[in-house]
Amino acid sequence: MNESAFLKCINPSCGLEYPIYSKNIECERGHLLDVKYKKTPSTELKELFYTRRNPQGSIFNESGVWRFRELLNFCQIDTSNQEECSKYLVSLDGAEGRQSKPYQMSKVADFVGASHSGLWLQPEGYNPSGSFKDNGMSTAVTHAKLIGAKKLICASTGNTSAAAAMYAANENMECDVYIPAGQIAPGKLSQAYQFGAQIVQVQGNFDDALAKSLDDAKHHDGYTVNSVNPFRIEGQKTIPYRAIEYLNWNPPDWIVYPGGALGNISSCGKALMELYEWGWIKKIPRIAVINSEGASTLYDLYNGNFEETELRWNKGSPDTGLIERYYKHLDSKGIRPKTKATAIQIGRPANILKGLRALEFTNGIVEKVSDAEMMDGMSIVGLNGFDCEMASGASPAGIKKLIEKEVIKKDDVVVGILTGRQKDSSLPVDYHNNPQNRFAIPPRG
Ligand code: F0G
Numbered sequence: 001m002n003e004s005a006f007l008k009c010i011n012p013s014c015g016l017e018y019p020i021y022s023k024n025i026e027c028e029r030g031h032l033l034d035v036k037y038k039k040t041p042s043t044e045l046k047e048l049f050y051t052r053r054n055p056q057g058s059i060f061n062e063s064g065v066w067r068f069r070e071l072l073n074f075c076q077i078d079t080s081n082q083e084e085c086s087k088y089l090v091s092l093d094g095a096e097g098r099q100s101k102p103y104q105m106s107k108v109a110d111f112v113g114a115s116h117s118g119l120w121l122q123p124e125g126y127n128p129s130g131s132f133k134d135n136g137m138s139t140a141v142t143h144a145k146l147i148g149a150k151k152l153i154c155a156s157t158g159n160t161s162a163a164a165a166m167y168a169a170n171e172n173m174e175c176d177v178y179i180p181a182g183q184i185a186p187g188k189l190s191q192a193y194q195f196g197a198q199i200v201q202v203q204g205n206f207d208d209a210l211a212k213s214l215d216d217a218k219h220h221d222g223y224t225v226n227s228v229n230p231f232r233i234e235g236q237k238t239i240p241y242r243a244i245e246y247l248n249w250n251p252p253d254w255i256v257y258p259g260g261a262l263g264n265i266s267s268c269g270k271a272l273m274e275l276y277e278w279g280w281i282k283k284i285p286r287i288a289v290i291n292s293e294g295a296s297t298l299y300d301l302y303n304g305n306f307e308e309t310e311l312r313w314n315k316g317s318p319d320t321g322l323i324e325r326y327y328k329h330l331d332s333k334g335i336r337p338k339t340k341a342t343a344i345q346i347g348r349p350a351n352i353l354k355g356l357r358a359l360e361f362t363n364g365i366v367e368k369v370s371d372a373e374m375m376d377g378m379s380i381v382g383l384n385g386f387d388c389e390m391a392s393g394a395s396p397a398g399i400k401k402l403i404e405k406e407v408i409k410k411d412d413v414v415v416g417i418l419t420g421r422q423k424d425s426s427l428p429v430d431y432h433n434n435p436q437n438r439f440a441i442p443p444r445g
Pocket of ligand 1: 133160258343391
């Protein structure tokens, strides 16, 4: 055998060898096998491995957030000075945003009716706490540290609390998280516990929890890290940065997000406004926000489904009375947001005005999808070997709907954001155990 790698029996008295192409898992006499290499690797490789891992030896260059630090330098530091970066910038060992970039997923493209080369999906679930929130949490906690805050406070449908608790633990800060009792995925709740946060259970929904947490932050000297915090928005700008950078700074035609509290589209809008103003991009992608049918405040108001008027930013003079009347209507009719995609089960999107500004700048649109459509979206992403949660399934589901309506054209370049990874294991198990579901692969045996 002259290959440099081969299989060899682990039993010294046997020592049978097999080619690397063999499917054997044991030798003829039933012993386990090892992979063996003939060459002794040079110790000089140590150097090479280090440079491959991290060319400049800095976690702030590895981080998918802080490698853009010149574009979010609210700490006003010398961004080339490693000591200053270490002193000011909060990072989980460079992990936030590090793995995130757009991918082509052919099965999703076939499902939604897009071209294989034009459809990109960007999984943000591979962040250290498992969602896009880490992008904005690293910057918000940087600001918290800058002003000497000791305690972070947030309300959450689960992912924000996981991210906040993780950074708080790492920065030795306290963290109180307000959650709608019984309405967040078990995998998210367990993260908040695991990272040592103080859980505060609120009888009500996310909107009630947010109101309570803001009140508590005001009266008990807490630092709010929900997306109403402008520093959260700064970090989340790096989501479109990474997408557009990957496309050689040629912006796509569309960027598609699930919509909840609307922090994400606010940050996308701000990123695009700035890039355009600076002359970094010549074209402005259109933002498409996808609401759940069961929590469709933006969809209803933007598309004139509540009163005839379509709610707009209107160059800074939005009809806020319309929003108030909508909320009053929800309250008087006892309508509560309801979807199995608990991440986006939000009736009063706290960033609605920034969201409208983003939609105006990008000539954006708002669509809505059902729980079943989100589950199919989530599942087809899985069949491409990528993991995402149900709310993220709104991106492919929304793209499909918009292509069917011919709003998005088949050959448009589209980037869909997959906001978080699966933290509710019962959802895919239930989905696949029901043969009625479109992509179900029921268990055998
Ligand atoms: N997708 C996931 C997985 C989320 O967790 C959220 C929001 C959204 C989409 C919506 O993003 O609020 O910026 O419009 N989750 C928040 C939380 C509310 O508490 O984790 P948005």
